[in-house]
Structures are given as C-alpha cells and as structure tokens.
C-alpha cells in the first residue's frame with residue numbers, strides 16, 4: 036500500500052469518452068442533479084472524507100460528482116472485480132473528482148488492494164464516511180479491528196479464496212501499522228449500504244454486537260429496492276445475457292432462482308422477451324406471488340432438466356450445485372444476478388477432475404463436463420448485469436443514489452450510536468418526487484378535508500411505515 040499513490044485505473048485515454056457519457060446521463064439522473072442544485076453552494080460535506088466501494092460505472096461517476104460537489108474528499112474502489120467501466124474511472128480521475136482504484140478484470144488480490152487504497156488517505160488515516168455496496172469496505176475495517184485486538188487470528192487457515200485475500204491484506208497492513216484499522220474505525224461516522232446482501236451483513240453484525248459505527252440501510256428505502264432491484268434488473272439482466280451470448284430468449288425456458296425484488300424483475304424481463312419462465316423459491320409468500328403471476332414454481336431438482344437459461348437471484352449460497360449441473364441440457368447458460376459469486380457452486384466445475392474450460396470471450400466461459408456435455412457460465416458466476424453489461428440504467432440509479440447522498444448528509448450531521456437505520460418515509464417520497472417530472476408525471480393534491488379523512492398530512496408522508504407498496 037502506497038497511500039500517496041493517486042489513482043490506479045486501466046486507461047486514462049478513455050477519460051474524454053467517460054466525461055461525455057457522464058454528461059449524457061445528467062438528464063436521466065434528476066435526483067442527483069437536484070441535490071447538486073440544492074446543496075452545491077452550501078457544501079454540507081466539506082471537510083469530510085468519503086470512501087466508496089461501489090461498482091465504478093458511469094452512474095456511480097455521477098454519484099461521485101455529487102458527493103464532490105457537496106464538498107466531500109472522495110476515494111473510490113469498485114465492489115466487484117468485473118463491474119468497473121474503465122472510461123468512467125478515467126473520467127473521474129481526469130476531472131479530479133476522486134482518487135479511483137478500479138479497473139475491469141481485477142484479480143481478487145487487486146480487488147482487496149483497491150479496497151484498502153480507497154480506505155487509506157495519504158496521511159495513513161481513513162474516511163469519515165463510507166458508501167458501501169455489499170459491505171466489503173465495512174468488512175475490511177471490521178476484520179482489521181478484530182485482528183488488531185487478537186493478532187493470533189491472522190494465522191487462521193481458510194478454504195475461502197476471497198477471505199484468504201482479506202487475511203493476506205491484513206497481514207501486510209499489520210506489519211506497516213499494527214493499529215491502522217483501529218484508528219480508521221475510530222474516525223468513521225457511519226456507512227450507507229446499497230444492497231440486500233450488504234444490509235443482511237450489517238443486521239447480523241448489529242445483532243452480534245459487533246457493529247463499530249452506525250449504518251444506513253439504503254436498500255430498504257422503497258425508492259431503492261422496489262425500483263433498482265426490480266426495474267433495474269428487469270432491464271439489465273437481459274442486457275447482460277444478450278451482450279454475452281446473443282441468444283434468442285423468445286421460446287426458451289428460463290429458470291429464475293428466488294422471487295424477491297430482483298427475481299421479480301428478472302422473471303418479468305424474460306417473460307417479456309417471450310420465454311417460458313420457471314421460478315424456484317423457499318418462501319411460501321414469494322412462491323405464491325410467483326404462481327399468481329402465472330409462473331410455474333418448481334424445484335431445482337425438476338427445473339434443472341428443463342431450462343435453457345438459469346438465473347440466480349437469491350443472495351444465498353450454492354443454489355445451483357453440481358448435481359443440478361450434471362442434469363442440465365447441453366450448452367445451458369448459467370448466470371447470477373445476486374451480489375456475490377457463491378450462488379452458483381463454481382467450485383464444482385473448478386475441482387471436478389476432467390472438467391475443462393474454454394473462454395469464448397472475457398466473462399463468457401464454456402465448461403465441458405467429463406460426460407462431454409457443456410455449460411456456458413457468464414461472468415464466472417458474478418453479477419451478470421455488471422460483469423457482462425453496464426449495470427442498471429442511469430434513471431433508476433438516480434433513485435438509489437439520491438437515497439445514498441441523503442444518508443451521507445444525515446450521517447455527516449448527526450452522531451448516532453452503532454445501529455442500522457433506514458431513511459424516513461418523507462425523504463423516500465421526496466426521492467420519488469424528484470424523478471416525476473422527467474417522466475411527465477402529474478400528481479393529484481390532497482384537499483385538507485381529504486387529508487383529514489384518510490389521516491395523513493397534505494404534504495405527506497402518505498403511508499404508514501408498515502405499508503409494503
């Protein structure tokens with residue numbers, strides 16, 4: 036780690052292209068542009084350092100631009116080895132909006148180096164605030180503090196390749212400064228977390244009394260999970276599959292594992308293209324929802340023989356396993372849109388003697404099993420929409436990222452104890468409101484009598500917190 040290193044991106048000559056695409060996305064990101072208008076002169080994040088660990092795309096570049104415009108000193112890494120758009124990373128560096136450590140196609144070792152670089156300022160100390168997606172920046176800080184309290188933990192053995200890289204990083208940083216992470220954690224005012232899987236980790240840490248600083252669960256703002264996870268994936272899943280394989284979806288059988296917000300968007304997308312969609316679920320409520328939308332709900336054991344394309348959207352572990360792969364059709368396509376790469380048991384393919392891999396192009400691999408049957412794996416089992424395409428469109432990310440910035444502003448202003456919080460509904464409604472004009476939406480206005488009759492303020496919030504949308 037050289038904290039004085041300014042940036043590490045793939046190719047600075049892509050900066051001009053990145054800047055032009057950022058400019059094009061402005062009209063599609065009205066929430067972020069409104070925040071720049073409202074707070075750009077006041078600069079409420081002035082003097083504060085923000086570390087981001089979130090897919091370094093054009094949309095994220097606009098989030099960084101917003102944080103910078105509000106006064107923050109920003110360092111950034113991507114939260115996935117394949118999700119960086121190199122032109123976006125270059126544009127941010129060239130415009131001087133943040134120090135970026137991200138490129139498409141990092142190794143796992145690179146990835147954790149980039150995460151540490153984003154968390155380390157030139158004076159060796161860390162950020163005031165974190166924007167996290169999946170919780171890896173938060174994890175590195177927490178694991179760092181844990182091993183500084185008990186250095187014997189550094190000699191742990193692990194079969195988990197990812198965690199091996201985390202430990203290796205911590206071994207290096209312990210040599211340089213045995214109190215590095217304790218000092219970094221002490222400065223952090225809080226984190227705002229983008230996704231279901233990261234939020235899940237935060238609640239677990241809070242439950243175990245391990246959370247070191249307060250956290251905003253941005254995912255569960257309605258204007259995040261009911262839009263990004265649903266409508267975002269409805270567009271970007273197909274984009275990923277098609278850019279990777281050019282396959283005709285119409286007439287195929289697509290099996291979507293998990294019918295939560297992401298699964299609902301994926302299923303609708305594939306049906307929209309004319310596929311026959313099968314769903315697997317463990318939750319009877321989501322299974323019933325899928326059935327009542329007209330999808331066939333089945334088990335992996337049965338569905339694995341029938342589908343041409345498999346999409347995992349569960350946020351769970353080993354949902355597609357070896358026994359399923361053995362039963363699949365020849366040249367079935369398998370991809371994952373959940374946050375981590377363990378929904379598909381890639382270890383089965385990597386460790387089974389006689390399984391061979393041919394890379395068709397980056398992020399598209401054809402694995403041949405000893406039986407001679409082949410399977411097409413996209414993005415090595417990592418997020419297909421960000422690995423094989425460019426993630427969600429700007430408009431939906433503007434909703435998510437407006438929530439992110441509101442959470443950062445709140446953490447900057449208030450001192451909270453370590454706990455997981457959500458943004459108040461009035462702000463959720465405000466995020467939606469900022470996105471209406473772009474779509475030509477006109478709202479009705481409640482009269483005082485009507486507001487009294489249904490028991491809500493004329494200006495909102497219009498629903499109780501338990502309302503589910």
Ligand code: NAI
Pocket residue numbers: 230231232233260263264267268292293294295296297298315316317318321348349350351354372373374375418419420421427
């Ligand atoms: P969710 O909790 O709403 O849905 C997941 C569903 O999977 C649940 O209904 C659960 O019952 C089901 N499930 C769990 N284990 C299962 C199993 N073994 N078989 C079948 N179903 C199972 O979560 P959400 O918001 O839909 O997110 C899913 C994943 O996608 C998370 O990892 C999240 O972080 C990620 N995500 C990815 C995005 C992307 O752009 N690629 C965008 C938003 C979220």
